[in-house]
Amino acid sequence: MERFEEKIIVNNAHGLHARPAALFVQITNKYDSAVWLKKEEEIVDAKSIIAILSLGIQRGSAVTLIVEGDDAQDAFKELKEFLEKDHE
Amino acid sequence: MNKIIGIAASEGISIGKAFYVQSEHIDVPKKKISFEDISREIYRLEEALIETRKEIGSLQRQIDEKLGYDHAKIFEAHMLVLEDRLLIEDIINQIKNKRINVEYAFSQSVKKYIDILQKLDDAYLKERAYDIEDVAKRVLRKMLNLDMQTLEHVKEKVIIVAHDLSPSETASLPKANILGFVTDVGGRTAHTAIIARNLGIPAVVGTKSATEHIQSGDTLIVDGAEGIVYINPSQKTIKEYQARIKAEGKQALKIHIPKTLKSQTKDKKRLIVSVNIELPEELPMVDEYKAEGVGLYRTEYLFLGKKDLPNEEEQYKAYSQVARKIKPHSVIIRTIDIGGDKFLSKPDLPREMTPFLGWRAIRFCLANPHIFKQQLRAILRASYGTNIKIMFPMISGVEEVREAKNILEECKKELKKEGKKFDDKISVGVMIEVPSAALTAHILAKECDFFSIGTNDLIQYSLAIDRADEKVAHLYAPAHPAVLQLIKGVIDAAHANDIWVGMCGEMAGEALFAVLLVGFGIDELSMPPRSIPRIKEIISKIRYSDAKKIADECFQYGTAKEMEAFLQERVQNILKDDLSKYL
Numbered sequence: 001m002e003r004f005e006e007k008i009i010v011n012n013a014h015g016l017h018a019r020p021a022a023l024f025v026q027i028t029n030k031y032d033s034a035v036w037l038k039k040e041e042e043i044v045d046a047k048s049i050i051a052i053l054s055l056g057i058q059r060g061s062a063v064t065l066i067v068e069g070d071d072a073q074d075a076f077k078e079l080k081e082f083l084e085k086d087h088e
Numbered sequence: 089m090n091k092i093i094g095i096a097a098s099e100g101i102s103i104g105k106a107f108y109v110q111s112e113h114i115d116v117p118k119k120k121i122s123f124e125d126i127s128r129e130i131y132r133l134e135e136a137l138i139e140t141r142k143e144i145g146s147l148q149r150q151i152d153e154k155l156g157y158d159h160a161k162i163f164e165a166h167m168l169v170l171e172d173r174l175l176i177e178d179i180i181n182q183i184k185n186k187r188i189n190v191e192y193a194f195s196q197s198v199k200k201y202i203d204i205l206q207k208l209d210d211a212y213l214k215e216r217a218y219d220i221e222d223v224a225k226r227v228l229r230k231m232l233n234l235d236m237q238t239l240e241h242v243k244e245k246v247i248i249v250a251h252d253l254s255p256s257e258t259a260s261l262p263k264a265n266i267l268g269f270v271t272d273v274g275g276r277t278a279h280t281a282i283i284a285r286n287l288g289i290p291a292v293v294g295t296k297s298a299t300e301h302i303q304s305g306d307t308l309i310v311d312g313a314e315g316i317v318y319i320n321p322s323q324k325t326i327k328e329y330q331a332r333i334k335a336e337g338k339q340a341l342k343i344h345i346p347k348t349l350k351s352q353t354k355d356k357k358r359l360i361v362s363v364n365i366e367l368p369e370e371l372p373m374v375d376e377y378k379a380e381g382v383g384l385y386r387t388e389y390l391f392l393g394k395k396d397l398p399n400e401e402e403q404y405k406a407y408s409q410v411a412r413k414i415k416p417h418s419v420i421i422r423t424i425d426i427g428g429d430k431f432l433s434k435p436d437l438p439r440e441m442t443p444f445l446g447w448r449a450i451r452f453c454l455a456n457p458h459i460f461k462q463q464l465r466a467i468l469r470a471s472y473g474t475n476i477k478i479m480f481p482m483i484s485g486v487e488e489v490r491e492a493k494n495i496l497e498e499c500k501k502e503l504k505k506e507g508k509k510f511d512d513k514i515s516v517g518v519m520i521e522v523p524s525a526a527l528t529a530h531i532l533a534k535e536c537d538f539f540s541i542g543t544n545d546l547i548q549y550s551l552a553i554d555r556a557d558e559k560v561a562h563l564y565a566p567a568h569p570a571v572l573q574l575i576k577g578v579i580d581a582a583h584a585n586d587i588w589v590g591m592c593g594e595m596a597g598e599a600l601f602a603v604l605l606v607g608f609g610i611d612e613l614s615m616p617p618r619s620i621p622r623i624k625e626i627i628s629k630i631r632y633s634d635a636k637k638i639a640d641e642c643f644q645y646g647t648a649k650e651m652e653a654f655l656q657e658r659v660q661n662i663l664k665d666d667l668s669k670y671l
Contacts, residue, residue, distance in 0.1 A: 050174055
């Protein structure tokens with residue numbers, strides 16, 4: 001079981017709003033590993049779109065991405081790229 | 089007679105019976121359940137979720153086919169809510185621990201998350217709370233065996249009246265039976281407004297009080313171009329509007345969407361017929377109606393009704409999305425045309441305001457260089473590899489042009505320093521809508537690359553008519569010789585200085601004036617999508633030489649009425665066709 005954790009600045013023009021959040025959740029659910037997002041002191045299950053929306057992540061927000069599980073390495077890589085990439 | 093005024097969200101006229109869609113309130117019963125019932129309640133949850141997913145899936149496919157993927161994709165987030173494990177776990181826990189029925193557990197959990205989203209300091213996310221509510225209602229209806237709102241069973245053709253319509257409500261309406269929309273809230277950028285425009289259904293939104301004054305069964309006239317709704321109007325008014333619908337109907341029947349992009353008269357005088365837009369969502373119409381580029385891209389929607397100013401990135405995204413789509417044709421971006429007091433946190437304003445002699449448009453921008461520069465930088469960056477032109481609104485004299493251009497140069501220098509690419513030779517033009525600008529056009533022309541005449545304001549300012557004032561509104565006359573004289577002067581001044589000149593006001597899309605404007609030598613006409621077919625057809629049927637004769641003779645008439653009569657007779661002669669078809 002592997003665990004990865006890193007602070008990331010979200011670079012999407014609209015933060016993690018409905019559509020980007022939906023795409024993000026689709027990725028997290030592809031993997032078996034558990035995924036959490038932490039913003040300031042709040043930590044949520046990143047496989048839940050409602051939980052992610054409730055963090056109110058905007059462009060430039062600093063979030064901590066935590067991935068734990070057997071496929072954590074691949075999952076972490078894909079999710080980190082997603083957060084750092086500017087979509088659209 | 090009773091009438092209410094709202095925001096003109098989708099043009100066209102319809103007359104019909106009102107159908108009041110109440111925002112639905114679902115009563116959720118709370119019941120205690122026994123231990124044995126737990127598994128049954130959980131099963132019911134799963135069943136309702138699966139059913140709702142199917143329902144949304146088919147809705148999504150319908151919308152995709154009818155309106156395209158962009159509209160369908162809003163349902164993706166809806167789908168994810170239905171399989172959200174946090175939500176589902178929370179509901180199951182409540183059923184197990186509190187021993188309550190699934191409907192109640194479900195509505196409690198959903199409410200909790202909606203409350204969280206609504207408290208966020210972000211307008212966009214607050215709207216998402218509304219999406220979740222929308223999905224939740226679908227699920228609850230499944231659980232409680234309630235029918236979908238009766239909308240799908242509307243048999244008669246009706247005008248939908250509602251406080252607001254959710255995206256899924258709008259999407260599930262039987263389009264063939266909808267004559268129009270009237271809502272209390274929302275602006276031109278609301279989902280209902282966009283869908284109405286795409287479907288060509290008249291809509292007036294943001295009336296504030298429609299649901300208060302209108303009951304199901306009332307007779308309504310929806311004037312989607314003016315943003316007026318008449319409630320139980322007199323026979324006389326109905327007749328007037330019926331005549332207008334008949335004229336429009338004729339036109340719709342006989343005039344086809346043009347096949348070619350380019351416009352020219354019979355004797356080969358080339359003209360550009362372009363389109364006015366204000367939302368990237370309207371882009372599909374540019375193709376559909378064969379517009380040769382965008383002659384006016386209004387940028388106000390980016391700024392209105394928002395709590396925060398859109399930053400450079402957001403603006404850059406919007407502008408480049410439009411410019412890339414329209415390339416190789418040009419997009420004329422008009423810098424923001426709103427005023428200081430109306431700037432933020434107010435809902436959408438009617439598109440064309442009453443003549444506003446105050447602090448707005450270029451005056452506001454020059455006084456707020458940080459806001460202006462952000463927009464100019466975004467426009468410049470979007471101009472790289474595309475064909476963007478910049479246009480300044482409400483210019484009243486050359487000093488404003490110089491000042492604005494200086495700021496533009498500063499932006500270019502900054503971008504160069506930062507290594508950001510842009511079109512260094514970007515065209516800069518001004519909107520001619522203030523009489524002082526029209527009268528000094530020969531001076532302005534030396535410092536600009538083009539003009540675009542904004543007739544709505546030009547007419548109001550020249551004739552001192554406030555169209556919103558009922559007592560003088562009838563004096564608003566585009567055919568007034570003074571107005572036409574100003575327009576001709578602007579065109580001549582432009583050509584004497586070798587720059588091109590277009591028009592982006594309502595007049596550009598009107599048949600009678602189009603012929604006269606061609607005669608004056610105008611180079612470009614920009615108008616709402618629906619006017620394009622008739623204007624292109626007219627241009628293809630006339631000779632520039634004939635139009636020029638009309639232009640030469642028109643100034644012997646002293647009143648707007650005489651002028652109109654003259655134009656009607658002459659245009660009718662040239663077209664050798666029923667003129668009313670084009671009006």
